Amino acid sequence: MKLEMEALEQSYASPTGERRVIDRVDLKVEEGEFVSLIGPSGCGKSTLFNLVSGLERPLGGRIRKDGSDITGATGHVSYMPQKDCLFPWRTVVENASLAAEVAGKDKKKARERAERLLPVFGLEDFAGEYPARLSGGMRQRAALLRTVMADRDLWLLDEPMGALDALTRERIQDWLLQILSRFPRTVLFITHSVDEAVYLSDRVVVLTPRPARVKGELSITLPRPRTREQMTSEAFLQAKQWLWEKLHEDK
Amino acid sequence: MRRRVKKRFRDGAPPVLTVLLFLLVWEAGVRLTGIERWLLPAPSGIAASFADSWELIQRHTWPTLQEAVLGFLLGIGVALLLAVLIQLSAWLRRGIYPLLIGSQTVPIIAVAPLLILWFGYGLLPKVLIVALVTFFPVVVSTVDGLSSADPDMVRLLRSMGAKEWQVFRMVRFPHALPSFFSGMKIAATYGVLGAVIAEWLGASEGLGVFLIRSQNSFAADRVFVAITVITFWSLVLFGLVCLAARWAAPWAYLRKEDSWKGEEKR
Numbered sequence: 074m075k076l077e078m079e080a081l082e083q084s085y086a087s088p089t090g091e092r093r094v095i096d097r098v099d100l101k102v103e104e105g106e107f108v109s110l111i112g113p114s115g116c117g118k119s120t121l122f123n124l125v126s127g128l129e130r131p132l133g134g135r136i137r138k139d140g141s142d143i144t145g146a147t148g149h150v151s152y153m154p155q156k157d158c159l160f161p162w163r164t165v166v167e168n169a170s171l172a173a174e175v176a177g178k179d180k181k182k183a184r185e186r187a188e189r190l191l192p193v194f195g196l197e198d199f200a201g202e203y204p205a206r207l208s209g210g211m212r213q214r215a216a217l218l219r220t221v222m223a224d225r226d227l228w229l230l231d232e233p234m235g236a237l238d239a240l241t242r243e244r245i246q247d248w249l250l251q252i253l254s255r256f257p258r259t260v261l262f263i264t265h266s267v268d269e270a271v272y273l274s275d276r277v278v279v280l281t282p283r284p285a286r287v288k289g290e291l292s293i294t295l296p297r298p299r300t301r302e303q304m305t306s307e308a309f310l311q312a313k314q315w316l317w318e319k320l321h322e323d324k
Numbered sequence: 325m326r327r328r329v330k331k332r333f334r335d336g337a338p339p340v341l342t343v344l345l346f347l348l349v350w351e352a353g354v355r356l357t358g359i360e361r362w363l364l365p366a367p368s369g370i371a372a373s374f375a376d377s378w379e380l381i382q383r384h385t386w387p388t389l390q391e392a393v394l395g396f397l398l399g400i401g402v403a404l405l406l407a408v409l410i411q412l413s414a415w416l417r418r419g420i421y422p423l424l425i426g427s428q429t430v431p432i433i434a435v436a437p438l439l440i441l442w443f444g445y446g447l448l449p450k451v452l453i454v455a456l457v458t459f460f461p462v463v464v465s466t467v468d469g470l471s472s473a474d475p476d477m478v479r480l481l482r483s484m485g486a487k488e489w490q491v492f493r494m495v496r497f498p499h500a501l502p503s504f505f506s507g508m509k510i511a512a513t514y515g516v517l518g519a520v521i522a523e524w525l526g527a528s529e530g531l532g533v534f535l536i537r538s539q540n541s542f543a544a545d546r547v548f549v550a551i552t553v554i555t556f557w558s559l560v561l562f563g564l565v566c567l568a569a570r571w572a573a574p575w576a577y578l579r580k581e582d583s584w585k586g587e588e589k590r
């Protein structure tokens with residue numbers, strides 16, 4: 074099992090007392106699986122990622138990766154935060170090579186690799202530009218590139234395409250699928266788009282409003298490679314329907 | 325390019341014009357009222373005196389500049405060190421910060437005699453006084469910059485497994501650069517002034533000495549010459565700091581409009 078979350082719990086202090094954000098979440102993710110998390114805004118999705126990435130220690134529960142306990146330990150995942158968090162003092166390429174630099178790897182090689190990947194993200198003309206000169210969508214693509222460059226076998230993507238226009242969004246989605254078919258990675262993916270979740274995932278997990286619990290999950294059995302035509306297929310629409318109903322259940 | 329020249333002109337013209345106008349009014353006023361030269365000389369008189377005392381001025385400028393620059397550099401060095409220490413340890417922060425504030429409430433005029441008692445009439449006490457007046461704005465603004473780094477950037481770096489010193493080097497330090505330089509700009513305007521005041525309290529050469537002597541001989545025109553020189557060099561120091569800031573943190577001066585490469589291509 075690539076990743077196991079076991080009875081995860083997290084709360085924060087709030088003016089009205091303790092606010093429970095994660096409430097006994099159990100989730101298992103297989104090697105190479107693409108799992109999307111959907112749930113209402115503020116339910117605790119980003120918090121879940123904070124726990125898995127080791128940035129926060131859960132109040133209760135365990136996180137295991139490849140069988141070993143990584144609860145509260147950093148450096149095991151490629152994490153793309155919801156905000157792009159590009160460093161204003163680094164050019165696009167320098168931002169992309171951040172993880173390599175943290176790991177003390179050869180800077181020059183990392184930059185060359187980043188430069189090779191730039192065209193995929195439509196950033197080839199902006200290698201030496203500072204983030205202040207990029208548009209919102211370009212910033213998000215640069216952040217995605219940085220995540221890819223971080224090179225861990227488990228990716229946590231927190232709404233990586235939230236700020237993209239529809240066209241770029243589709244392009245990056247297809248690119249992501251293509252990359253994953255070549256270099257299998259395990260992906261946990263937060264999105265607010267049911268379409269996107271179904272199109273990309275092997276499994277979609279629906280979370281409850283805060284505190285987050287697993288409300289239900291659905292395996293997406295559409296064959297791979299995925300194509301845009303599948304989006305109008307019966308199976309796709311049924312999956313969407315099911316997820317939509319689950320999300321809006323007892324409201 | 326053309327637009328840039330135009331902008332330069334648009335930004336530069338008003339101050340130049342106001343200064344010219346001011347000098348003109350001054351000159352006219354002095355001539356019309358016939359006020360005594362030792363009370364208020366006309367700009368033309370000051371210019372003439374400038375030319376007369378050119379060599380004297382040069383001889384007195386050099387030591388002052390030396391004190392100002394050395395003191396400034398020392399002040400910045402100490403300021404950086406203190407800022408990093410304060411940032412790294414909450415204990416030191418609580419220990420040092422009140423002392424820092426305290427150091428600024430003690431008037432320099434009161435400290436200077438002590439420094440002269442301890443270190444004599446040479447270069448050192450003056451350098452120390454300049455350092456004393458310049459380090460404070462730099463510490464305060466640098467500490468501000470170091471501690472206001474975006475916590476989300478820090479978290480991102482930590483998620484990559486970064487150590488604390490890497491977080492410092494890759495996020496806190498670059499983030500603090502612009503504030504560090506704003507502190508330095510304030511300090512730069514104090515530097516020459518600090519040196520001049522230090523010279524008042526005991527020196528054999530320097531612009532401060534030149535000032536006192538001019539005053540003693542009722543040479544108001546020379547006082548104005550000294551003021552002009554002090555202002556000039558303060559501005560030069562300030563300009564150098566601005567250049568250094570642009571060189572060290574070019575990204576802080578970017579604005580999208582400046583060279584917006586057009587909308588996205590795809």
Ligand SMILES: Nc1ncnc2c1ncn2[C@@H]1O[C@H](COP(=O)(O)OP(=O)(O)OP(=O)(O)O)[C@@H](O)[C@H]1O
Pocket residue numbers: 085086094113114115116117118119120121155283
């Ligand atoms: N560090 C914190 N301290 C206190 N409360 C927090 C903290 N982080 C998150 N919360 C609270 O936890 C809840 C869940 O936040 P989280 O960011 O995980 O939501 P989310 O599901 O990612 O929402 P969105 O879809 O809008 O991004 C929110 O109510 C938020 O106020």
Ligand SMILES: [Mg+2]
Pocket residue numbers: 118119120155231
């Ligand atoms: Mg979120």
